[in-house]
Amino acid sequence: MDWLLVAELAINGIFIGLMYALVAAGIVLIYKTSGIANLAQGALAMTGGYAAWAFTALVGLPVWLAIPIALVVMFIFGSLLERFALRRMVGQPIIMVIMLTLGLEIMLRGVLPGFFGAAVKKLDIGISPSPLFLGDIFINKATLIGGCISLGLILLAILFFNSRLGVIMRAVSDDQTASWSVGIKVERAIAIAWGLAAVMATTAGVLWGATQGIDWSLSLLLIKALAIAILGGLDSLPGVLIAGVVVGLAESLATGILDPIVGGGTRDVVASVIIVLTLLIRPYGLFGREHIERV
Amino acid sequence: MFFRRAGIRHTRYQSERQIWPLPFDRRLAILLFLFALAAPFLLDRLHLVGYLLPWIIWSTAALGLNFLMGGAGQIHLGYGALIGIGAYTTVHMTRAGMPFEIALIGGGLLSAAVGIVFGATALRVKGIYLAMATLAMQYIVDFVIVQFPAISGGTQAALTVPRVRFLGIPVVGDLPSYYVALAVCVIVTLFMLNVKRSSFGRALAAVREKDYAAAVIGVNTFRFKLTAFWVSSFIAGVVGGVLAVCYYRTISPDQFHLELSIQLVAMVIVGGLGSVLGSFFGAALIMFAPIVINQLIGSLAVALGLAISADLRAHLPLMLYGALIIGFLLWEPLGLAKIYANIRNYFLVWPFRHARH
Numbered sequence: 001m002d003w004l005l006v007a008e009l010a011i012n013g014i015f016i017g018l019m020y021a022l023v024a025a026g027i028v029l030i031y032k033t034s035g036i037a038n039l040a041q042g043a044l045a046m047t048g049g050y051a052a053w054a055f056t057a058l059v060g061l062p063v064w065l066a067i068p069i070a071l072v073v074m075f076i077f078g079s080l081l082e083r084f085a086l087r088r089m090v091g092q093p094i095i096m097v098i099m100l101t102l103g104l105e106i107m108l109r110g111v112l113p114g115f116f117g118a119a120v121k122k123l124d125i126g127i128s129p130s131p132l133f134l135g136d137i138f139i140n141k142a143t144l145i146g147g148c149i150s151l152g153l154i155l156l157a158i159l160f161f162n163s164r165l166g167v168i169m170r171a172v173s174d175d176q177t178a179s180w181s182v183g184i185k186v187e188r189a190i191a192i193a194w195g196l197a198a199v200m201a202t203t204a205g206v207l208w209g210a211t212q213g214i215d216w217s218l219s220l221l222l223i224k225a226l227a228i229a230i231l232g233g234l235d236s237l238p239g240v241l242i243a244g245v246v247v248g249l250a251e252s253l254a255t256g257i258l259d260p261i262v263g264g265g266t267r268d269v270v271a272s273v274i275i276v277l278t279l280l281i282r283p284y285g286l287f288g289r290e291h292i293e294r295v
Numbered sequence: 296m297f298f299r300r301a302g303i304r305h306t307r308y309q310s311e312r313q314i315w316p317l318p319f320d321r322r323l324a325i326l327l328f329l330f331a332l333a334a335p336f337l338l339d340r341l342h343l344v345g346y347l348l349p350w351i352i353w354s355t356a357a358l359g360l361n362f363l364m365g366g367a368g369q370i371h372l373g374y375g376a377l378i379g380i381g382a383y384t385t386v387h388m389t390r391a392g393m394p395f396e397i398a399l400i401g402g403g404l405l406s407a408a409v410g411i412v413f414g415a416t417a418l419r420v421k422g423i424y425l426a427m428a429t430l431a432m433q434y435i436v437d438f439v440i441v442q443f444p445a446i447s448g449g450t451q452a453a454l455t456v457p458r459v460r461f462l463g464i465p466v467v468g469d470l471p472s473y474y475v476a477l478a479v480c481v482i483v484t485l486f487m488l489n490v491k492r493s494s495f496g497r498a499l500a501a502v503r504e505k506d507y508a509a510a511v512i513g514v515n516t517f518r519f520k521l522t523a524f525w526v527s528s529f530i531a532g533v534v535g536g537v538l539a540v541c542y543y544r545t546i547s548p549d550q551f552h553l554e555l556s557i558q559l560v561a562m563v564i565v566g567g568l569g570s571v572l573g574s575f576f577g578a579a580l581i582m583f584a585p586i587v588i589n590q591l592i593g594s595l596a597v598a599l600g601l602a603i604s605a606d607l608r609a610h611l612p613l614m615l616y617g618a619l620i621i622g623f624l625l626w627e628p629l630g631l632a633k634i635y636a637n638i639r640n641y642f643l644v645w646p647f648r649h650a651r652h
Contacts, residue, residue: 098423099624107613115607
């Protein structure tokens with residue numbers, strides 16, 4: 001076996017995994033506060049990518065201005081989603097709420113390519129396409145930078161949970177009724193969680209959009225993000241980091257090593273296999289809290 | 296009006312427990328069944344093969360999924376993959392020279408076997424985890440079908456269905472295909488109508504409402520969840536076989552992708568969770584709404600002289616599925632079946648509204 005190739009795959013895989021983890025972090029954030037698995041996270045990433053593209057290409061803003069504006073717009077979009085769609089579903093069976101997020105995913109996947117055109121959009125955020133060489137190892141610069149930004153953002157999110165707002169969110173995730181009774185605005189905490197998740201998704205969308213272009217396929221990040229969120233434990237942010245690295249590594253190595261054997265296509269199935277294995281062996285993930293149910 | 300309940304007095308428990316206690320409903324059901332039987336002679340070929348046949352097949356599939364989602368409360372995002380397994384198994388078995396009837400059952404059994412493996416994860420986890428397990432299953436089955444040329448006949452290749460005979464009648468042309476699909480649909484519908492009245496259906500309802508509570512009152516949740524998965528997957532497999540032989544006639548892996556699962560879930564939600572009638576309504580709306588709206592927009596664009604991009608029209612079905620799912624969940628969570636029931640209940644005692652209970 002070619003160890004140099006393995007090392008190259010591993011390093012690139014780690015950074016790609018970190019970029020996936022950014023999408024997963026949004027899922028974890030929403031799950032932690034409201035107990036809902038957001039199946040629209042992939043579509044949110046796509047929406048964010050489209051928003052950034054629209055502000056540069058259609059409005060004509062420079063990239064450094066367009067991205068912050070897109071982030072703000074998406075924060076508002078995320079919290080509005082919570083306000084007008086998810087909040088009305090409070091008290092409904094969880095199956096309904098999941099279906100609602102799935103409906104959002106499907107609709108966004110139709111609306112954005114439908115109105116902006118399905119062709120791949122280019123988003124240039126100023127990362128030169130020239131690869132980086134570390135000795136003989138070839139590293140994709142876009143994924144390197146993207147992975148570092150993701151790492152930073154997830155660490156920030158972990159720190160955020162120690163701030164005042166973060167403590168409020170932890171209280172909400174522990175027990176919504178109890179937090180309500182001590183005067184915490186539960187709805188606002190959940191709305192902020194949705195906004196932040198949308199911001200994370202947008203960042204991921206922009207970073208991925210810079211590497212592969214923006215089109216509907218950005219919403220396919222969902223399945224990788226789900227794999228990461230489940231492997232790390234749905235309510236654990238540090239878990240997301242570790243699981244992200246694991247999934248990225250597994251995917252990269254599988255693509256590089258298994259693809260020539262089975263004839264391609266393993267990239268898309270690795271995440272699914274990880275989901276199924278996690279659920280079979282350790283349903284609550286590596287760092288997730290076991291959910292105890294009472295009648 | 297039509298629905299007067301006046302004068303109908305049940306003197307025996309049996310008469311009250313009938314599937315359709317009101318004579319009007321009974322007559323309506325018989326009328327619809329007769330229409331379905333006579334449809335090949337009443338409708339032209341386009342309407343029969345283009346609309347009625349796929350509607351019947353998708354309704355059967357929606358019924359199978361509704362049994363799991365509405366009946367047992369288990370979410371399933373990989374139903375399309377199960378249909379695919381059934382379709383491929385049936386086609387391969389008939390190609391190997393086995394009779395169609397056995398191939399159909401074989402497709403159902405293999406689907407059920409695979410479905411139960413993934414359903415088994417449902418026994419440890421539920422809700423969101425189950426959604427993800429089934430979603431993962433969809434991708435894994437897709438991968439297996441595409442990557443093994445022995446199954447799919449290569450990535451680009453499509454499998455042609457050989458000529459088969461069903462109960463001695465060759466299934467060629469529209470007429471036999473339609474009747475085979477109709478027969479399967481009627482059997483599944485009857486099963487769905489009756490299962491709710493059996494102890495099995497009641498146990499499933501208990502599991503759906505709260506599985507721990509069901510366990511406390513002595514319902515074996517493990518067994519019933521697994522059985523629900525088995526039955527639902529079996530129906531998916533049989534529908535897959537019917538779909539392949541009677542409708543597609545040539546199958547390729549991309550017919551059974553995630554899009555199909557999403558459509559089926561949309562059918563169930565739009566139609567109404569747990570409702571037999573709703574499955575038919577939902578299938579009709581999800582199937583025909585994009586076609587109708589596409590034509591509407593096309594003619595509008597021509598009439599108003601607007602240029603509507605091909606991308607927009609291509610993505611219209613997705614927008615519509617999403618919007619329908621969201622809209623129904625927010626405003627009418629029990630779907631079209633509930634709307635129908637509301638209208639029906641209104642007219643049942645019309646104009647004596649106070650008599651409604």
